[in-house]
Every structure is written in C-alpha cells, then in structure tokens.
Amino acid sequence: MEEYHRHCDEVGFNAEEAHNIVKECVDGVLGGEDYDHNNINQWTASIVEQSLTHLVKLGKAYKYIVTCAVVQKSAYGFHTASSCFWDTTSDGTCTVRWENRTMNCIVNVFAIAIVL
C-alpha cells in the first residue's frame, strides 16, 4: 500500500480537490487533540460526516463512500487496503493520511459516477 501518496487523478474525478476537502475536515476535528477513548467515536463520525457533506456540496454527479480509521500510535502494526471494481474512466478514489503525536488517521474517499 502506498504511503504518503495520493492515488492518481482519474478522469472526471478531481482527487486533489477531494484531498484538500478531507484534509481540512480532519485538521478541524483532530487538530490539537490527543487520542481520547471517550471522544474517538464522535471524532470519526464527525470526520466522515463533514467530509461527505463538503463533497456533496461540490454538486457533482457522484455517489460517495467515505471511510475513516483512527488508530492510537503504538509500536504495533496496522495495515489497510482497498480494492474496487468500477469504471476507471469515470470513478476514482482519494486517500488522506494524517497524524499527530498520539494518533494516525486514514481517510478513504471513493467516488462512483452516476449514470443519468
């Protein structure tokens, strides 16, 4: 799995725009916070909801799936992967990795074009 790289832009889906949107959401929710078991549910929910809301506001003809995983920093392993069966000319994905002193956050955005 690539690290610290955005997935390549697909024709029709602007991955860079989605990356910026998601990064802003994560910064807003997790910025300045330390890992807190009591709040983590609320944080992950806020990240996915806010990211999705901003993506929908772009007004493009896409269905979106936003997933977020937050893991406390430790010496132990954590791996994610994804696989997609879709139309590569119209659909696309974007992955945002974010971290601070106490936690890592990985947000995946999958955009599937709507055929009208």
Add this chain to the structure above:
Amino acid sequence: MEDYQAAEETAFVVDELTQLGRARCESWTTNVVEQTSSQLTKLGEPLKYVVTCVIMQKNAAGLHTASSCFWDSSADGSCTVRWENKTMYCIVGAFGLGIGPPSPADDLPPVVHLLTPAMNSVNSFLVLFKSVLWHSQNVEEKNK
C-alpha cells in the same frame, strides 16, 4: 446475504499464521481485498464494488473506524465483516453500488434486495445531505 458470505470466506485467508509480521500483514490485506472483490464480481450482479480491509494487531492500541455514504439507498448497500484470531483483528467492508440510472421507488429489481440495508428508505434519489452513517467499531483495547 451473499455479500456477507463472500467477505467472511475471504477473511479466513489470513488465519494461516499466528504471528503478525509486517510483510505478511501487508500481503494479507491485499489478498483479502482482491479475493473478496473477485468473488463478489463473480456473483454477476449489475453492481460496482468497493472493498476495504483493516488489519490490526491485538493487545495494541485503540482503533476506531467509521464510514458514511451518499448514494441511492434503493440500489446500493454495504456489508461489514469483523474477524479475529488470537493475534489480530480484521475488519472488511464491502460496498455495492448499482449501475445505471437511479430506480424509481416502486421499481426495484430483485437483486437490489440482497444488499439493501434493513433501514433502507425508498425516497427519491439525490436527497441532499442524507447519508447512511455506519460505524464499525471493533477494537477498543487500550494500552495496558
């Protein structure tokens, strides 16, 4: 649910070894998503698929996952499988999205019901800001 069975069968691929090695874990996540994806497509449904997998070592830190989807709730759906053995947790999410124009509320093809969540509504497509929020909360172990 066909989606559930396909994802669960594939999750057992990672039950080969009991020790969690970084290189093996990387190939496990890849194998899980690839095999799940190929088995789902073999079902022959008119759907696009997105499959995600998270593998995390046990007795480590806290892990929380969440997902939110903006889609046509009459044609699209998702399924989550949580699997564990004595050394690790694995969470697999499978999302199926209908191909083609959105269905009218009273014209659902039979195949859609396989993936439609129980709380599905038949409201019209593109209801803005309506999202299906789904939490997948599996690992909550704290550092000891």
